[in-house]
Amino acid sequence: MSKVRVPAVEGWFTMDEREPHLIGERGTRTGSYFWPKAVAVSANPLAPDEEREEVLLSRHGRLWSWTTNHYPPPEPYVAPDPFVPYTVCAVELERERMVVLGQLATGADPAALAVGMEMELVLGPLFEDDAHEYVVWQWAPRAATAARGEAGR
Amino acid sequence: MSADRSIAILGVGMHPWGKWGRNFVEYGLVAAREALADAGLAWTDIQFVSGGETVRNGYPGYVAGATFAQALGWNGAQVASSYAACASGVTALSTARAQILAGLCDVALVVGADTTPKGFLAPNKGERGDDPDWLRFRLLGATNPTYFGLYARRRMELHGATREDFALVKVKNARHGMANPHARYRKEVTVDDVLAAPVVSDPLGLLDICATSDGAAALVVSSVEYARARGRADAPRIRAISTVTPSYPQTTIELPNFATDSAAGAGEPPAHGFKESIARRAYEEAGVGPEDLDCAEVYDLSTAMELDWYEQIGLCAPGDAERLLRDGATALGGRVPVNPSGGLACFGEAVPAQAIAQVCELAWQVRGVAHGRQVEGARAGLSVNQGLFGHGSAVVVTA
Numbered sequence: 001m002s003k004v005r006v007p008a009v010e011g012w013f014t015m016d017e018r019e020p021h022l023i024g025e026r027g028t029r030t031g032s033y034f035w036p037k038a039v040a041v042s043a044n045p046l047a048p049d050e051e052r053e054e055v056l057l058s059r060h061g062r063l064w065s066w067t068t069n070h071y072p073p074p075e076p077y078v079a080p081d082p083f084v085p086y087t088v089c090a091v092e093l094e095r096e097r098m099v100v101l102g103q104l105a106t107g108a109d110p111a112a113l114a115v116g117m118e119m120e121l122v123l124g125p126l127f128e129d130d131a132h133e134y135v136v137w138q139w140a141p142r143a144a145t146a147a148r149g150e151a152g153r
Numbered sequence: 154m155s156a157d158r159s160i161a162i163l164g165v166g167m168h169p170w171g172k173w174g175r176n177f178v179e180y181g182l183v184a185a186r187e188a189l190a191d192a193g194l195a196w197t198d199i200q201f202v203s204g205g206e207t208v209r210n211g212y213p214g215y216v217a218g219a220t221f222a223q224a225l226g227w228n229g230a231q232v233a234s235s236y237a238a239c240a241s242g243v244t245a246l247s248t249a250r251a252q253i254l255a256g257l258c259d260v261a262l263v264v265g266a267d268t269t270p271k272g273f274l275a276p277n278k279g280e281r282g283d284d285p286d287w288l289r290f291r292l293l294g295a296t297n298p299t300y301f302g303l304y305a306r307r308r309m310e311l312h313g314a315t316r317e318d319f320a321l322v323k324v325k326n327a328r329h330g331m332a333n334p335h336a337r338y339r340k341e342v343t344v345d346d347v348l349a350a351p352v353v354s355d356p357l358g359l360l361d362i363c364a365t366s367d368g369a370a371a372l373v374v375s376s377v378e379y380a381r382a383r384g385r386a387d388a389p390r391i392r393a394i395s396t397v398t399p400s401y402p403q404t405t406i407e408l409p410n411f412a413t414d415s416a417a418g419a420g421e422p423p424a425h426g427f428k429e430s431i432a433r434r435a436y437e438e439a440g441v442g443p444e445d446l447d448c449a450e451v452y453d454l455s456t457a458m459e460l461d462w463y464e465q466i467g468l469c470a471p472g473d474a475e476r477l478l479r480d481g482a483t484a485l486g487g488r489v490p491v492n493p494s495g496g497l498a499c500f501g502e503a504v505p506a507q508a509i510a511q512v513c514e515l516a517w518q519v520r521g522v523a524h525g526r527q528v529e530g531a532r533a534g535l536s537v538n539q540g541l542f543g544h545g546s547a548v549v550v551t552a
Contacts (some may be wrong), residue, residue, distance in 0.1 A: 031418030067302025068355040074275035076291040097416035098462045115310035
């Protein structure tokens with residue numbers, strides 16, 4: 001029986017399996033972007049009271065940097081047993097002019113990464129329990145996702 | 154600034170760094186008593202006690218100032234406790250300085266101590282869905298070294314740094330720390346040792362990343378008049394203390410955040426990044442510049458971050474740090490030795506004590522008593538660090 005896919009955190013990203021987006025906010029006056037909206041994010045001090053509207057952030061960006069972790073992190077991370085190294089990417093969004101972290105897409109090869117590479121937002125597994133697969137946003141090299149799309153057609 | 158806002162460092166003290174497995178209060182007591190003895194003062198002379206907090210030791214850790222005051226014996230001194238993560242010690246120092254400069258007290262004890270758990274620093278327990286520090290572990294597995302790894306990889310890609318460059322920072326600091334009786338690690342390390350160590354957060358290995366340690370550091374500080382009256386007109390001076398926060402938009406990804414600020418719609422970005430602004434503020438207040446420094450204590454949470462600091466405190470232009478290192482400018486005997494104490498590479502981090510420990514080293518250096526690691530003719534030094542959630546800290550100490 002397949003497990004139910006649920007977001008590992010509510011309200012941070014859309015569960016659109018084909019074209020997921022991070023759910024952010026935009027200041028209606030300055031046009032500054034904010035994400036994730038659920039936790040403390042700084043305000044533009046020149047417009048501290050500006051209204052914010054919900055907005056989907058760009059799905060594509062350029063790789064700012066990355067690192068692969070070879071030791072299991074402490075709780076509350078749910079590490080698989082045996083532990084599998086995982087890569088964290090920092091991706092620069094052009095329109096939003098901000099850098100957003102996310103794990104590298106499950107199965108993508110960190111050895112193929114380079115700063116400036118085009119990346120695309122995807123959904124992937126973070127951990128699971130008996131009934132659910134908890135899903136999180138991830139970054140995939142765009143060439144790889146394009147190739148996968150071709151293969152699937 | 155025209156007005157002299159200096160205060161005097163009358164005494165310094167430390168409990169050696171290590172993994173001693175005892176209560177942090179014990180370490181703080183050792184450091185405090187050593188600083189008092191160094192100052193030639195009794196605890197009962199102290200009018201204000203300022204503690205750097207630790208958040209892993211329960212209630213007494215959260216009220217560090219009073220905890221140390223009680224352990225030393227209640228003396229009625231006024232008290233404050235400061236939390237600013239890695240910058241806690243300097244925030245505590247800045248509180249003491251404000252009391253002194255406002256004329257509210259003449260002499261103060263500043264103390265920080267920590268007992269750290271084994272392994273990665275982790276967030277507080279419990280389901281903490283509104284705490285970015287908890288969420289970054291939960292949703293990303295973004296440990297502290299993850300951020301260090303991102304910076305290191307970026308340096309390699311942008312400036313052509315190599316893992317060997319990073320290793321050379323460790324080799325240098327290990328050599329500096331060998332003669333430091335307070336350092337935890339006191340043995341020579343080779344480039345091969347660093348490169349052969351297990352990888353933690355690629356490209357950084359176990360020897361590129363600072364450990365967590367137990368330790369304590371303390372300072373007795375006073376007004377310049379008080380120092381003079383006690384025949385200590387020659388005591389080292391604290392010329393400036395910077396405790397700045399970032400300016401919007403903060404466009405570098407920082408612990409424990411998931412994203413930077415957005416620079417869209419924010420007008421002109423600030424002229425300097427956050428880390429650059431930390432030292433800059435201290436230089437402005439002290440009326441000195443990087444060219445005036447004889448040494449610096451920088452927060453080498455990783456080897457690669459020490460190279461970043463060279464640029465962020467103005468020792469060289471962006472991209473030139475590797476050359477500065479390879480030229481030997483930042484080693485003992487060079488133009489501006491960095492981390493003559495051995496730095497975090499030899500100490501490991503004892504969070505609320507570490508920024509105080511940096512200032513202790515500068516005091517020893519300008520007094521000319523840093524045996525085995527003395528920077529020849531040191532007259533001026535800068536310490537700099539950064540704590541979680543946007544706490545900058547920098548101190549300028551002169552002879």
